[in-house]
Amino acid sequence: MDDTAVVVAFYVLAAITLISALMVAVVRDLIHAVLFLILSFIGVAGLYITLSADFVAVVQVLIYAGAISVLMIFAVLLTPRSDRDNAAVSYAAPLSVLAGLLGAVIIFVGLDTDWRQVEGDRFGQTAAEIGQALLDPYALPFEVASIVLVVAMIGAIILVRPGNEEEA
Amino acid sequence: MIQLEHVLVVAALLFSIGLFIALSRRNAIGILMGIELMLNSINLNLIGFARFVDSPRPIDGQVFAVFVITIAAAEAAVALALAVSIYRLRQSVDVDKLTLLKW
Amino acid sequence: MRAVVAAWYDFDPFHELYEWIGDVTSSEELVYVIIAVVGATGILSFVGLGALANVWLERKIIGRIQVRRGPNRVGPGGLLQPVADAIKLIQKEVLQPRASDGKLYNLPPILVFIPAMLTFAVFAWAPDMVYADLNVGVLYLLALSSVTSLAIFMAGWASNNKYALLGAMRVIAMAVSYEIPMVLALLAPVLFTGTMSIPGIVDFQRTNDIWLAFMLPLPVFIYAISATAELNRTPADIAEAESEIVAGFHTEYSGMKFGLFYAVELINSLAVSGILASLFFGGYSLFGIDEYIPPWIIFIGKIYFFYFGLIWLRGTWPRLRIDQLMAFSWKMLIPLALINIAVVSAEVLIWRLNEFDSWIFWVYALMNIVMMFVLLQFFFTMLTKNYYRLPRRATLIHDVSVPSLPAPTFTQGGNA
Numbered sequence: 126m127d128d129t130a131v132v133v134a135f136y137v138l139a140a141i142t143l144i145s146a147l148m149v150a151v152v153r154d155l156i157h158a159v160l161f162l163i164l165s166f167i168g169v170a171g172l173y174i175t176l177s178a179d180f181v182a183v184v185q186v187l188i189y190a191g192a193i194s195v196l197m198i199f200a201v202l203l204t205p206r207s208d209r210d211n212a213a214v215s216y217a218a219p220l221s222v223l224a225g226l227l228g229a230v231i232i233f234v235g236l237d238t239d240w241r242q243v244e245g246d247r248f249g250q251t252a253a254e255i256g257q258a259l260l261d262p263y264a265l266p267f268e269v270a271s272i273v274l275v276v277a278m279i280g281a282i283i284l285v286r287p288g289n290e291e292e293a
Numbered sequence: 294m295i296q297l298e299h300v301l302v303v304a305a306l307l308f309s310i311g312l313f314i315a316l317s318r319r320n321a322i323g324i325l326m327g328i329e330l331m332l333n334s335i336n337l338n339l340i341g342f343a344r345f346v347d348s349p350r351p352i353d354g355q356v357f358a359v360f361v362i363t364i365a366a367a368e369a370a371v372a373l374a375l376a377v378s379i380y381r382l383r384q385s386v387d388v389d390k391l392t393l394l395k396w
Numbered sequence: 397m398r399a400v401v402a403a404w405y406d407f408d409p410f411h412e413l414y415e416w417i418g419d420v421t422s423s424e425e426l427v428y429v430i431i432a433v434v435g436a437t438g439i440l441s442f443v444g445l446g447a448l449a450n451v452w453l454e455r456k457i458i459g460r461i462q463v464r465r466g467p468n469r470v471g472p473g474g475l476l477q478p479v480a481d482a483i484k485l486i487q488k489e490v491l492q493p494r495a496s497d498g499k500l501y502n503l504p505p506i507l508v509f510i511p512a513m514l515t516f517a518v519f520a521w522a523p524d525m526v527y528a529d530l531n532v533g534v535l536y537l538l539a540l541s542s543v544t545s546l547a548i549f550m551a552g553w554a555s556n557n558k559y560a561l562l563g564a565m566r567v568i569a570m571a572v573s574y575e576i577p578m579v580l581a582l583l584a585p586v587l588f589t590g591t592m593s594i595p596g597i598v599d600f601q602r603t604n605d606i607w608l609a610f611m612l613p614l615p616v617f618i619y620a621i622s623a624t625a626e627l628n629r630t631p632a633d634i635a636e637a638e639s640e641i642v643a644g645f646h647t648e649y650s651g652m653k654f655g656l657f658y659a660v661e662l663i664n665s666l667a668v669s670g671i672l673a674s675l676f677f678g679g680y681s682l683f684g685i686d687e688y689i690p691p692w693i694i695f696i697g698k699i700y701f702f703y704f705g706l707i708w709l710r711g712t713w714p715r716l717r718i719d720q721l722m723a724f725s726w727k728m729l730i731p732l733a734l735i736n737i738a739v740v741s742a743e744v745l746i747w748r749l750n751e752f753d754s755w756i757f758w759v760y761a762l763m764n765i766v767m768m769f770v771l772l773q774f775f776f777t778m779l780t781k782n783y784y785r786l787p788r789r790a791t792l793i794h795d796v797s798v799p800s801l802p803a804p805t806f807t808q809g810g811n812a
Contacts, residue, residue: 139299143306149326155320158323166333176340177344179530179531181359186542186543187539188362188363192572195572197326203380204377205380209320210320213318236298242345243347248351251355252532255355255359258350270360270364273364278367278370281370282374284374284375285374
């Protein structure tokens with residue numbers, strides 16, 4: 126994959142993703158933060174496409190930018206306006222140092238390890254291969270994931286039922 | 294040429310930004326945003342490994358990423374339901390004010 | 397005749413132009429870029445002209461349905477009405493509410509246009525005329541519709557207007573609820589053809605000489621209704637109807653910004669008609685006639701046929717309430733779509749294991765049409781009976797415990 130267009134796209138998308146993630150930390154209003162988060166999700170989906178994961182990229186846009194973002198927007202709008210600032214805690218500066226240190230450690234380990242790299246196009250049709258992998262070796266995690274989703278759905282519905290208000 | 298190191302650096306930077314957001318927000322939904330960014334960086338790592346690293350079945354990385362997306366969706370739903378429920382009970386989603394279990 | 401037609405629709409001058417450029421500059425990337433630009437220009441010109449034509453078509457046809465003539469002043473038969481509309485919208489004052497959200501206010505008209513344009517990239521206009529033959533074309537179309545709802549929310553939020561926000565929330569709620577039956581309905585053709593790429597599905601329909609709409613009538617019905625709701629067209633335009641919510645999420649947008657929202661709704665209608673035509677009704681193939689007529693003309697004809705159907709729906713059906721729409725999606729369309737997926741999977745399994753010929757498709761068509769009528773009848777009777785006898789919780793007044801008062805006695809002075 127040494128098309129110059131793909132390399133340029135990778136760097137542009139990486140810049141978009143990282144800058145949007147930084148803006149999530151920096152903006153003052155929570156809804157703006159959610160919108161920048163959506164932009165970073167779409168940037169990550171673009172990065173997946175440059176890494177020849179087209180199915181996962183479209184699934185990312187569908188689920189993250191289409192459903193989870195909508196969930197977050199609804200949750201932000203259902204919570205009070207006084208708590209809708211994107212403020213950081215008072216000890217945010219040491220936290221940024223900590224996060225930076227952790228990132229540096231991860232980068233160092235990533236650059237230092239000898240990954241056994243293989244070049245060339247490795248996937249045929251990723252959707253078909255993912256489907257086969259989900260049915261043959263990974264059938265059990267597939268079923269368990271569906272059970273997890275059902276449980277999460279039922280749990281979320283029960284948590285926000287109107288009858289819970291009098292239990293305070 | 295895109296190489297594995299580039300992908301790992303981008304993912305590590307995204308992870309550290311997500312960690313900073315998750316640790317330093319006062320709003321519960323802000324913390325959830327940081328967690329979602331961290332999960333995205335993990336997915337990016339997995340997809341990068343699926344693309345570049347020698348393995349008996351290279352599609353495993355993408356399958357893992359699909360599972361992570363699934364579980365992230367379930368976890369976001371439950372976390373936001375919790376946030377809304379906490380708002381109803383305590384009239385605030387500021388995590389600094391949720392100190393009932395403190396000693 | 398055949399040679400003339402072939403020369404016209406094979407776009408031979410373009411092929412020679414590309415080869416000449418390739419020979420002169422000897423760089424494949426430049427030829428690729430030029431081909432991409434020319435193709436994009438072609439598709440986008442169709443989109444733009446389609447938006448113009450749709451304005452005229454919609455107003456004329458709805459006028460005729462409502463027993464009146466449409467616009468007939470501006471050109472011969474009102475043909476220049478879209479131009480007049482555009483000029484009117486351009487010359488309007490560009491208002492921005494002072495309390496609106498700054499830069500966030502100007503983005504949504506652009507952001508809502510982008511997925512609408514991107515939808516046309518994956519259509520197969522002719523056997524070798526596909527702009528982007530994605531492996532995951534069907535899923536790509538679904539992802540684009542979910543991004544559209546986010547841009548609409550941004551419009552509603554940035555207006556800083558209660559009704560706009562309410563309209564935007566309704567749009568998002570409806571979009572999310574109708575995405576699920578749409579995904580499940582679009583899964584059925586993918587199951588049969590074994591590929592998610594739209595040229596592949598059209599090719600399947602052409603080689604087997606059957607339209608997937610005959611085999612899968614229920615997904616056509618589910619997809620048509622879900623797409624109408626996603627587009628916020630009547631009968632599902634609760635979020636933007638003028639008599640309901642003061643134009644909903646585009647209340648505060650004036651001039652060409654509103655024009656962009658309106659144009660996007662029309663372009664999205666064209667896109668939905670295109671998806672219906674490609675996935676279910678054969679795309680560019682018409683049982684063999686596509687060797688004599690250019691396939692892209694057949695495809696555009698089908699698109700406009702289904703767009704006429706959408707306009708017909710808009711002109712004749714009343715508007716549904718938001719709770720009726722939600723109930724319809726969750727209680728009827730999703731179970732129908734799930735049952736359909738189960739039945740279709742069984743049929744595909746039987747077909748693939750035994751390797752039948754194409755005659756099995758007509759058997760499946762018969763079975764599926766019968767199943768569709770049975771299921772629809774079942775669901776209609778289930779959903780419309782005994783509604784008022786179900787126990788209902790009091791939702792306006794929460795359970796307030798009222799202490800029992802003593803029986804009122806009217807002899808004593810006014811205490812009771």
